[in-house]
Amino acid sequence: MRITATLLLVGMGGVFLGAHQMLGVHPAWGYVHAFAEAAMVGGLADWFAVTALFRHPLGIPIPHTAIIPSNKDRIADTMAQFLQTNFLTPVVVARRMREMNVAKAAGDFLVKRGDSTEGRLRAGAAQLFVDLLESLDPDRLGMQVKAGLARQAEKIDISPLLGRMLEAAIADNRHQPLMDGMIRWAGLTLEDNEEMVRDMVQERANAVIRWTGLDGRLANSVLDGLYRLLAEILVNPDHPLRGKVQEGLEKLAHDLQHDPETRAKIEKLKNDLLANPAVSDWWQGVWERLRLSLIASIRNPDQAMGGQVGHSLAELGETLRSDPVLQMQVNRFARRTLVGTVNRYGEQIVGLVSHTVKSWDASTVTTRIERAVGRDLQFIRINGTLVGGLVGVTIHLLTEVL
Known part of the structure; x- marks a missing residue:
């Protein structure tokens, strides 16, 4: 499921680049472009949110990330x-x-x-x-x-x-x-x-x-x-x-x-x-x-x-x-x-x-909780990508109508 969510995000990036090249061909490509752009934003935001629960995204010690291992003793x-x-x-x-x-x-x-x-x-x-x-x-x-x-x-x-x-x-x-x-x-x-x-x-x-x-x-x-x-x-x-x-x-x-x-x-x-x-x-x-x-x-x-x-x-x-x-x-x-x-x-x-x-070391706590939650973590990323795309299309439609 992690691979599926990542491939979906990468796929939205490919669609975004392709639609960007076709913007002048037909107005419909604008909707595809808006969907892919917002989907990338939603997918990246949810990837960051899910990752921040268990570790530092990309290994960068951003404040308020790696929440669970940082609060192991308090838990x-x-x-x-x-x-x-x-x-x-x-x-x-x-x-x-x-x-x-x-x-x-x-x-x-x-x-x-x-x-x-x-x-x-x-x-x-x-x-x-x-x-x-x-x-x-x-x-x-x-x-x-x-x-x-x-x-x-x-x-x-x-x-x-x-x-x-x-x-x-x-x-x-x-x-x-x-x-x-x-x-x-x-x-x-x-x-x-x-x-x-x-x-x-x-x-x-x-x-x-x-x-x-x-x-x-x-x-x-x-x-x-x-x-x-x-x-x-x-x-x-x-x-x-x-x-x-x-x-x-x-x-x-x-x-x-x-x-x-x-x-x-x-x-x-x-x-x-x-x-x-x-x-x-x-x-x-x-x-x-x-x-x-x-x-x-x-x-x-x-x-x-x-x-x-x-x-x-x-x-x-x-x-x-x-x-x-x-x-x-x-x-x-x-x-x-x-x-x-x-x-x-x-x-x-x-x-x-x-x-x-x-x-328990922080890695053990993180691994046990992450495995216990399981596939739903990646569904959050998938849903964020798709919902973000739909929001992008809606915003693009409103801008076109108004």
Whole structure:
């Protein structure tokens, strides 16, 4: 298409020279001459405009040319700011989380049987319950299971426990499915907000880009780049952004164990959950069975999963599936946790995006955007040549008539 647009411009130059020689032969040649002359002007002007977006025309450093490579770092900062402002914000995450029923999904997961992955998860959950119950004093519980368990649970600092669990999960590389889910969620969020992305890019486009009609194409290129980035992160386990997220998770695990502010927030969420009457009723019903199966769980976790502990977890799953009040509490806990994580670590994620784009050389940025826009750049030149010619004929006709 670049060759076609150039040949059309050269062709208009040839027509102009030929028509100039024939001006005295017939008045019609004046119209051909005017068309070719204006077409050359229009074609050259649009060639300059298109070229000025990506490089200096003819290598001459004319002011306000090579717009995209000259503003590469600003584009990177704007993209990062856009991601942080419109995706990694507490409002957006909370709105998305409200559409999800985490508690019901967890209940379905605990009730289902037979899948090896689910078995490992339930085995880990059972061990967690065993550790919790071992830390309690059975003599103090007796017939006051409901009140006793609540008091003991309130005394447990759950934040360091969660931090150690997350730390162990990262060490065993079991956090990757969670990261994959977050990436897919980011893709869905981007898909839901495509129009907003286009509007923002078009609003931030300078006059040259809007004048050439490239703002829409540039917005599509930004969207395609974001989708491509998410796809690369999803399929590439060694992608640098995964490493950055993992650093954030490692910091979260550390803060859960050592940061007083984080531990206070987790403690408050735990107390809100324990205050739910459905949780107290469930504890009272399952305590005796959990206590009796404790030794068996420690000695043979696999067998225990098929017995009292597995049955208790299945009951918990049924409660999560059927109790709307408990679902509301759990979903609120999940939403607040994720919103807090995004609020605390969102800047690190978008900082990596900005740093990655800034690390590209100007030639790489120019080539990727130019290829993404593609053939339409050359159609601008072709249209400019033809429209310029038509304008020239119109002006010539008006001068002849008037």
